[in-house]
Amino acid sequence: MTDTLDDLAVEGTTVGVRVDINSPISDDGTLADDARLRAHVDTLSELLDRGGRVAVLAHQGRPGGDDFVSLESHADRLSELLGQPVDYVDVTFSSAAREIVGDLTNGDCVVLENTRFYSEEYMEFEPERAAQTHLVKGLAPVLDAYVNDAFAAAHRSQPSLVGFPTVLPGYAGRVMESELDVLGSIEETPEPRVYVLGGAKVNDSIDVAWSVLEKGLADHVLTAGVVGNVFLIADGVDLGDASSDFIYDQGYWDEIDRAADLLDAYGEHVALPRDVAVERNGERHEIGVNALPPKNDEAAMDIGSSTLAYYERILEDAGTVILNGPAGVFEEAAFEQGTRQLYEAATDVETSIVGGGDTASALRRLGVEGFSHVSTGGGAALRMLTAEPLPAVTALENGPTQRQPADD
Numbered sequence: 573m574t575d576t577l578d579d580l581a582v583e584g585t586t587v588g589v590r591v592d593i594n595s596p597i598s599d600d601g602t603l604a605d606d607a608r609l610r611a612h613v614d615t616l617s618e619l620l621d622r623g624g625r626v627a628v629l630a631h632q633g634r635p636g637g638d639d640f641v642s643l644e645s646h647a648d649r650l651s652e653l654l655g656q657p658v659d660y661v662d663v664t665f666s667s668a669a670r671e672i673v674g675d676l677t678n679g680d681c682v683v684l685e686n687t688r689f690y691s692e693e694y695m696e697f698e699p700e701r702a703a704q705t706h707l708v709k710g711l712a713p714v715l716d717a718y719v720n721d722a723f724a725a726a727h728r729s730q731p732s733l734v735g736f737p738t739v740l741p742g743y744a745g746r747v748m749e750s751e752l753d754v755l756g757s758i759e760e761t762p763e764p765r766v767y768v769l770g771g772a773k774v775n776d777s778i779d780v781a782w783s784v785l786e787k788g789l790a791d792h793v794l795t796a797g798v799v800g801n802v803f804l805i806a807d808g809v810d811l812g813d814a815s816s817d818f819i820y821d822q823g824y825w826d827e828i829d830r831a832a833d834l835l836d837a838y839g840e841h842v843a844l845p846r847d848v849a850v851e852r853n854g855e856r857h858e859i860g861v862n863a864l865p866p867k868n869d870e871a872a873m874d875i876g877s878s879t880l881a882y883y884e885r886i887l888e889d890a891g892t893v894i895l896n897g898p899a900g901v902f903e904e905a906a907f908e909q910g911t912r913q914l915y916e917a918a919t920d921v922e923t924s925i926v927g928g929g930d931t932a933s934a935l936r937r938l939g940v941e942g943f944s945h946v947s948t949g950g951g952a953a954l955r956m957l958t959a960e961p962l963p964a965v966t967a968l969e970n971g972p973t974q975r976q977p978a979d980d
């Protein structure tokens with residue numbers, strides 16, 4: 573168990589708060605979507621209202637990417653969301669950063685620069701080694717405590733996530749706490765339990781399917797999206813060149829064998845699409861998987877209506893449904909039906925849990941709501957659903973194992 577904000581005497585304490593505000597970025601380099609910032613408002617406002625001095629730590633993008641930008645516009649938006657001034661500084665652990673953090677007074681909030689502007693932050697370390705990085709050694713001396721609210725990044729063993737709690741008392745923020753509560757007790761959710769695996773990250777989905785079937789966590793795995801297409805091919809369906817080339821180009825060709833092995837081992841628990849939607853004359857056209865023409869060259873872009881009816885029947889009897897990834901190319905109006913209808917049906921299940929950051933924003937756009945829990949995490953949620961430990965959570969649970977390193 574990790575300590576939470578309930579265990580922290582906040583007033584007058586300088587707290588480094590790691591959040592995950594990694595967000596879509598517009599062409600002008602500023603924030604395009606504030607969903608991830610809004611998620612952290614409760615944690616940050618609680619700390620500020622309780623008289624904390626808050627230094628926000630976060631990453632944005634990956635080196636080399638178009639979204640690898642500074643956190644200046646994030647700080648501006650946080651200021652609006654928190655209803656108080658939030659300073660931004662273009663440094664993270666230098667003497668200038670230490671001076672600014674050291675000068676904070678009760679209720680002040682500052683956003684430090686994108687942690688990944690420093691090369692060590694984009695590497696993965698054991699916690700003890702992470703505690704020796706420049707970021708942790710530079711900043712820890714001016715912090716009294718560390719709060720990790722960045723559930724969505726908790727599967728990374730990076731210095732800002734595992735180094736600080738190794739040298740400072742660490743606490744889970746409110747987002748982290750609620751994610752761990754829900755995703756950490758999957759075994760206790762009502763049965764039968766159904767996992768819906770869609771989207772395009774075929775290897776991750778097959779890992780999840782293997783793991784939940786082996787552990788007896790899943791009664792049914794429903795496949796959709798590119799994942800469903802891979803299972804159809806593994807089952808001997810000739811989906812045609814367009815779908816096959818897509819899978820090959822994404823580097824998932826070898827996953828077909830893994831899907832076939834899974835069908836051999838657990839086939840009776842795995843549901844495959846019965847029909848797919850393709851584009852014909854500019855419109856949605858549905859075809860049964862047994863009625864696909866030879867030399868078919870139309871890509872399977874969504875699950876069809878009889879698959880939806882079949883999956884809805886399974887969901888009617890479910891106690892819990894866990895969904896990850898869209899059922900089709902929901903970005904195109906003709907192919908959003910599978911995702912919209914399947915996720916809508918899932919909201920009627922007693923416990924419905926959605927993992928996958930991009931899926932969550934797609935659902936908001938489609939106006940589908942009413943789930944028991946929508947995770948802020950993509951990779952982190954998937955990892956928890958396979959009951960694998962998250963390095964950042966383990967580091968919090970272990971607590972400080974080292975004395976705070978002296979600064980260079």
Ligand SMILES: Nc1ncnc2c1ncn2[C@@H]1O[C@H](COP(=O)(O)OP(=O)(O)OP(=O)(O)O)[C@@H](O)[C@H]1O
Nearest residue numbers: 771772773797798873897900901928929930931950
């Ligand atoms: N049949 C299909 N053919 C091609 N692309 C598909 C198909 N079905 C779904 N997709 C694509 O899958 C993408 C989303 O998949 P992904 O696995 O990244 O889900 P996600 O919810 O974004 O996960 P995460 O939040 O973990 O990143 C969408 O862009 C969608 O267009």
Ligand SMILES: O=C(O)[C@H](O)COP(=O)(O)O
Nearest residue numbers: 592594634724725950951
């Ligand atoms: O968006 C995410 O999934 C997290 O912020 C982690 O980002 P990363 O995959 O670049 O480490």
